[in-house]
Amino acid sequence: xxxxxxxxxxxxxxxxxxxxxxxxxxxxxxxxxxxxxxxxxxxxxxxxxxxxxxxxxxxxxxxxxxxxxxxxxxxxxxxxxxxxxxxxxxxxxxxxxxxxxxxxxxxxxxxxxxxxxxxxxxxxxxxxxxxxxxxxxxxxxxxxxxxxxxxxxxxxxxxxxxxxxxxxxxxxxxxxxxxxxxxxxxxxxxxxxxxxxxxxxxxxxxxxxxxxxxxxxxxxxxxxxxxxxxxxxxxxxxxxxxxxxxxxxxxxxxxxxxxxxxxxxxxxxxxxxxxxxxxxxxxxxxxxxxxxxxxxxxxxxxxxxxxxxxxxxxxxxxxxxxxxxxxxxxxxxxxxxxxxxxxxxxxxxxxxxxxxxxxxxxxxxxxxxxxxxxxxxxxxxxxxxxxxxxxxxxxxxxxxxxxxxxxxxxxxxxxxxxxxxxxxxxxxxxxxxxxxxxxxxxxxxxxxxxxxxxxxxxxxxxxxxxxxxxxxxxxxxxxxxxxxxxxxxxxxxxxxxxxxxxxxxxxxxxxxxxxxxxxxxxxxxxxxxxxxxxxxxxxxxxxxxxxxxxxxxxxxxxxxxxxxxxxxxxxxxxxxxxxxxxxxxxxxxxxxxxxxxxxxxxxxxxxxxxxxxxxxxxxxxxxxxxxxxxxxxxxxxxxxxxxxxxxxxxxxxxxxxxxxxxxxxxxxxxxxxxxxxxxxxxxxxxxxxxxxxxxxxxxxxxxxxxxxxxxxxxxxxxxxxxxxxxxxxxxxxxxxxxxxxxxxxxxxxxxxxxxxxxxxxxxxxxxxxxxxxxxxxxxxxxxxxxxxxxxxxxxxxxxxxxxxxxxxxxxxxxxxxxxxxxxxxxxxxxxxxxxxxxxxxxxxxxxxxxxx
Numbered sequence: 001x002x003x004x005x006x007x008x009x010x011x012x013x014x015x016x017x018x019x020x021x022x023x024x025x026x027x028x029x030x031x032x033x034x035x036x037x038x039x040x041x042x043x044x045x046x047x048x049x050x051x052x053x054x055x056x057x058x059x060x061x062x063x064x065x066x067x068x069x070x071x072x073x074x075x076x077x078x079x080x081x082x083x084x085x086x087x088x089x090x091x092x093x094x095x096x097x098x099x100x101x102x103x104x105x106x107x108x109x110x111x112x113x114x115x116x117x118x119x120x121x122x123x124x125x126x127x128x129x130x131x132x133x134x135x136x137x138x139x140x141x142x143x144x145x146x147x148x149x150x151x152x153x154x155x156x157x158x159x160x161x162x163x164x165x166x167x168x169x170x171x172x173x174x175x176x177x178x179x180x181x182x183x184x185x186x187x188x189x190x191x192x193x194x195x196x197x198x199x200x201x202x203x204x205x206x207x208x209x210x211x212x213x214x215x216x217x218x219x220x221x222x223x224x225x226x227x228x229x230x231x232x233x234x235x236x237x238x239x240x241x242x243x244x245x246x247x248x249x250x251x252x253x254x255x256x257x258x259x260x261x262x263x264x265x266x267x268x269x270x271x272x273x274x275x276x277x278x279x280x281x282x283x284x285x286x287x288x289x290x291x292x293x294x295x296x297x298x299x300x301x302x303x304x305x306x307x308x309x310x311x312x313x314x315x316x317x318x319x320x321x322x323x324x325x326x327x328x329x330x331x332x333x334x335x336x337x338x339x340x341x342x343x344x345x346x347x348x349x350x351x352x353x354x355x356x357x358x359x360x361x362x363x364x365x366x367x368x369x370x371x372x373x374x375x376x377x378x379x380x381x382x383x384x385x386x387x388x389x390x391x392x393x394x395x396x397x398x399x400x401x402x403x404x405x406x407x408x409x410x411x412x413x414x415x416x417x418x419x420x421x422x423x424x425x426x427x428x429x430x431x432x433x434x435x436x437x438x439x440x441x442x443x444x445x446x447x448x449x450x451x452x453x454x455x456x457x458x459x460x461x462x463x464x465x466x467x468x469x470x471x472x473x474x475x476x477x478x479x480x481x482x483x484x485x486x487x488x489x490x491x492x493x494x495x496x497x498x499x500x501x502x503x504x505x506x507x508x509x510x511x512x513x514x515x516x517x518x519x520x521x522x523x524x525x526x527x528x529x530x531x532x533x534x535x536x537x538x539x540x541x542x543x544x545x546x547x548x549x550x551x552x553x554x555x556x557x558x559x560x561x562x563x564x565x566x567x568x569x570x571x572x573x574x575x576x577x578x579x580x581x582x583x584x585x586x587x588x589x590x591x592x593x594x595x596x597x598x599x600x601x602x603x604x605x606x607x608x609x610x611x612x613x614x615x616x617x618x619x620x621x622x623x624x625x626x627x628x629x630x631x632x633x634x635x636x637x638x639x640x641x642x643x644x645x646x647x648x649x650x651x652x653x654x655x656x657x658x659x660x661x662x663x664x665x666x667x668x669x670x671x672x673x674x675x676x677x678x679x680x681x682x683x684x685x686x687x688x689x690x691x692x693x694x695x696x697x698x699x700x701x702x703x704x705x706x707x708x709x710x711x712x713x714x715x716x717x718x719x720x721x722x723x724x725x726x727x728x729x730x731x732x733x734x735x736x737x738x739x740x741x742x743x744x745x746x747x748x749x750x751x752x753x754x755x756x757x758x759x760x761x762x763x764x765x766x767x768x769x770x771x772x773x774x775x776x777x778x779x780x781x782x783x784x785x786x787x788x789x790x791x792x793x794x795x796x797x798x799x800x801x802x803x804x805x806x807x808x809x810x811x812x813x814x815x816x817x818x819x820x821x822x823x824x825x826x827x828x829x830x831x832x833x834x835x836x837x838x839x840x841x842x843x844x845x846x847x848x849x850x851x852x
Contacts, residue, residue: 048299071279074224074435079266082276083220089124092121093175097195100196103304110129118142122211123146123211124142124807126140129207130166130206130207136154139153146400169852170195170205174190178193179235180234181219185234189212192207212232212513213240216230228278229242229243229280231277232274233277234274246617260662262280264280265757265820284761338357340354341357341438342354342436344437345437347395351369353370362409362410375388387406395435399423403421417443418441418442421437469483469487471484472496474558475563478495478496537552552570553567668804669709673706674706677714678700688726689741694729694739695739696741697741699746702757707827708828713800715803721821726741741761741762744757750824756824757822760821761818762820807820
């Protein structure tokens with residue numbers, strides 16, 4: 001007979017407890033089995049740990065309590081022994097004090113009895129008889145006592161010694177112990193002051209001094225020393241005698257680990273600050289009995305058995321669960337990580353699924369959306385009819401493959417733009433179960449697209465309204481990529497005008513600058529040879545337009561990736577005409593200034609010419625007289641004629657120099673010798689300075705380089721400055737010995753370039769502060785008869801040669817004793833073309849810079 005699955009084969013086994021528990025376990029559902037399989041090992045481990053902790057804690061605290069009681073009892077016993085010993089020594093000293101009070105002993109007898117006591121009681125180091133003024137009357141110290149206790153008879157004990165115990169004994173009239181004394185804790189002493197009285201008055205003390213270490217060695221019971229670590233401490237915790245166990249490094253893992261078997265009591269009831277402390281030595285005891293061992297073993301075996309059973313039961317479940325959780329987590333991660341909103345509709349148009357992104361976009365939760373039918377809560381009220389029609393098209397399969405834009409309303413009422421794509425939802429069997437819709441928020445891209453469109457419109461409007469012609473074309477091609485309205489007005493819509501401007505800008509020389517010649521070096525070059533995309537400027541004349549244009553070119557990368565060249569042409573014809581007119585006016589002003597200068601110097605020049613002309617007349621009249629009288633020889637006649645010729649040549653040179661100075665001509669820069677220009681200027685200016693009784697001291701450095709300047713203009717500046725210096729000295733009313741002008745010409749280096757500096761120093765009264773700002777203005781002069789164009793022209797001439805002009809008052813303490821006008825000309829190979837504006841960057845000399 002075969003056993004059935006519901007009936008066991010062995011009835012005895014069925015009635016056994018193990019079989020009953022097995023059947024009960026199999027009837028449990030898997031979730032209940034997992035729960036018991038997890039809780040049973042946990043419960044076993046907790047019971048095991050609780051039993052261990054309770055048992056060890058109980059036994060350990062019992063042991064600690066017994067040890068603590070033993071330590072307390074023994075320490076109090078040792079305290080009584082020490083107190084008794086101190087009282088015995090105190091009685092001996094009090095007996096000795098009574099004998100002193102009764103004058104029964106002398107000083108020598110006192111010393112003898114002190115020696116007897118010290119020899120009998122080793123803890124006593126010294127006994128002294130001290131009167132009321134702290135003078136030692138008699139004393140005896142042990143040979144082993146420290147040097148500080150060896151007191152001399154008749155010597156005074158310092159007031160600080162004894163820690164105030166002497167004063168307390170005097171005031172209280174009873175024996176007083178001091179606190180432990182001494183800098184070295186291991187040689188500390190204890191002082192006992194026993195007061196002496198004479199007819200009711202304080203007469204001093206009998207002072208006994210104990211060794212704390214001696215008290216420890218001779219007063220502590222040996223059995224206490226054997227069982228404990230004993231030490232005498234002061235009130236600051238310093239060990240004075242004995243030793244204690246160190247507690248550092250003890251691992252404190254259990255509550256009782258921090259407890260230490262120790263006890264501390266004061267030695268003297270009077271309160272001298274001496275403490276007795278004892279610590280019990282650490283011992284180990286076998287606190288684990290056989291019963292405790294079997295309990296631990298049984299609990300351990302139960303824990304292992306339950307854990308093994310749980311592991312075997314859950315191993316198969318864990319494998320299946322891991323595969324299922326991994327697949328679920330992967331799919332959930334995909335859904336949660338998508339930024340595109342997903343919505344599924346069934347065949348009736350109800351929402352059957354939404355992903356987190358869709359909920360985040362609309363603000364509605366999944367529970368609120370699933371199962372809803374049209375109209376959906378995220379439809380704007382104004383778009384219900386339009387969206388309902390869209391939904392009908394979707395369900396009918398008439399959706400647009402490229403998607404469509406809709407407006408979506410969030411839960412908070414805000415609306416955003418979205419693009420939706422609809423596709424059929426097919427199940428694994430190939431049947432359509434609904435429609436899947438993906439939704440993307442296009443609010444930001446749409447806003448950016450609209451802003452780009454508006455920006456392009458604004459950009460085009462600005463370029464179309466410019467007064468300059470703007471064109472963009474690829475390199476080496478007549479194709480036009482962009483041309484604004486002004487370009488189309490001038491050149492039409494083709495690229496010949498762009499090419500013409502590029503060619504003119506690349507072939508027309510332009511003035512040199514700090515960055516070199518502004519020539520378009522890339523015009524007509526292939527794209528692959530272009531390595532620099534910088535901007536170039538040029539001024540060109542277009543005959544077809546009869547205009548001067550300023551052409552600026554820049555290389556850029558076009559939107560399609562090609563390298564292109566942008567040309568900006570601005571009409572500068574009015575500016576060029578104005579520059580030409582200004583140059584003509586400046587030239588006329590320079591000529592007028594020279595004529596004015598020579599007009600002002602006319603009397604001096606006439607006086608200078610009068611000397612050679614008078615000499616010529618005298619030489620001729622003398623020769624005529626001597627010829628009539630026939631008293632002249634041929635040699636004398638030749639000598640007179642040579643002198644006459646030299647005077648005529650001198651007069652002719654003066655006239656030619658004046659003629660060359662005042663002659664109107666175009667500025668003509670040429671390599672000019674600096675000493676020659678200075679000599680020519682001095683030759684004309686010295687005439688006026690000598691008439692004004694002003695001494696001129698010129699200094700010209702040797703080996704000066706040649707300057708690319710117009711020498712006549714530089715001489716005009718020097719003459720004007722020298723003339724102004726002489727007039728400033730005359731106006732200052734200087735004495736003849738103080739009338740001098742210094743002209744100094746020397747090389748310098750300014751702003752990392754070589755220059756030649758010309759400076760004119762006078763001994764006048766300088767430039768007033770209120771005239772500094774206006775000194776270079778046209779038609780403004782510091783002289784009542786001046787026209788105010790001299791310094792203005794001088795500065796213009798210097799700056800046209802790329803130089804700078806400056807003025808500085810000369811001080812002696814706070815007094816102005818002169819003025820220095822200076823200018824420098826750079827050492828360059830050539831000057832910019834006429835009409836080019838010079839560099840007018842201001843140069844400051846110092847905080848006392850002045851203009852004139």
